[in-house]
Amino acid sequence: MIEPKLEVPAELRDLAEKTIDQAEKAFGMFFEAATKSMSSVPGTGTDVSKQALAFTEQNMKSAFEHARKLVHATDLQEAMRIQSDFLRSQFTSAGEHMRQMTGSLMQGGKGKG
Numbered sequence: 001m002i003e004p005k006l007e008v009p010a011e012l013r014d015l016a017e018k019t020i021d022q023a024e025k026a027f028g029m030f031f032e033a034a035t036k037s038m039s040s041v042p043g044t045g046t047d048v049s050k051q052a053l054a055f056t057e058q059n060m061k062s063a064f065e066h067a068r069k070l071v072h073a074t075d076l077q078e079a080m081r082i083q084s085d086f087l088r089s090q091f092t093s094a095g096e097h098m099r100q101m102t103g104s105l106m107q108g109g110k111g112k113g
Helices: 011-038 045-073 075-111
Strands: none
Touching: 011 045, 045 075
């Protein structure tokens, strides 16, 4: 069975790409402001918050990269492969982030004892 090609006009793909770029720029400005704001507040909780913000930023960058790949998918099979790869990488990344956050929280707790 032959998969049908995704017939998406070039103008629509260009518009989607520009929208992704604009959203990524807006999130970048948000993360920059949040990072500067956290830098002015000392403390152990701040370190964990900075780490959480860094993980969130990394996840958002992955999501924007994923969206760009989907915009250029030429058939349903490719779109499904891109989605599957993205979900697999996000699941792995989430597990790693949880391990790192748990380690940071455990280290912070040991310092208070």
